[in-house]
Amino acid sequence: MARYTDAVCRLCRREGMKLFLKGTKCFSDKCPIEKRNFAPGQHGKDRKAKIVGYGLQLREKQKTKRIYFTQEGQFRSYFEKAARSKGVTGEVLLQQLERRLDSIVYRLGFGISRRQARQLVRHGHVAVNGKKVNIPSYQVSVGEEISIREGSRKLPILESAKEFAGHQNAPNWLQIDRDNFTGRMLSLPKREDIQLPVNEQLIVELYSK
Secondary structure, X not given: OOOOOOOOHHHHHHHOOOOOOOHHHHHOOOOHHHHOOOOOOOOHHHOOOOOXXXXXXXXXXXXHHHHHOOOHHHHHHHHHHHHHOOOOHHHHHHHHHHOEHHHHHHHXXXXXXXXXXXXXXXXXXXXXXXXXXXXOOOEOOOOOEEEEOHHHOOOHHHHHHHHHXXXXXXXXXXXXXXXXXXXXXXXXXXXXXOOOOOOHHHHHHHHOO
């Protein structure tokens, strides 16, 4: 599957806001958006046009894709499934994205960013109900237990992530035992639980045209 391999800080600069893709760096003075808060590229400083209508909807979709590191085809599949489901389409879309295994691992504090959490899953360090799962897009269900496998718990990045997560608020829809690197999904996240700078209604309008 295709994946983004360029500098991720360019994505934040393109959206004009922090998407928190680099963990601790995003909270430091080293964050590029603190020094160069304009779009990347030769004409980035000159790109001041006001975005309205379709452009606004497109940017919202691109921003959400980049936060969760999904490709266009995969993101559209999430939307189509959300549109067929009961409930508010935009909220169901965000719930599906939050239920991705890499996103859950990040929310549990086992990675300092979704990108790092994705790597942990890909490399086989994560188990669901005691069984190894190395698919980042795996949809976690209510009641399932997510854990770091026994042989992986001494990884240096896990200790760093544990320290970083200690300063963050734990989601109330997840049960977390950071000392034993385990967690459980207690319920589906509500819209107010997903504290992201995303207007999902604009995404719905974009795909509904």
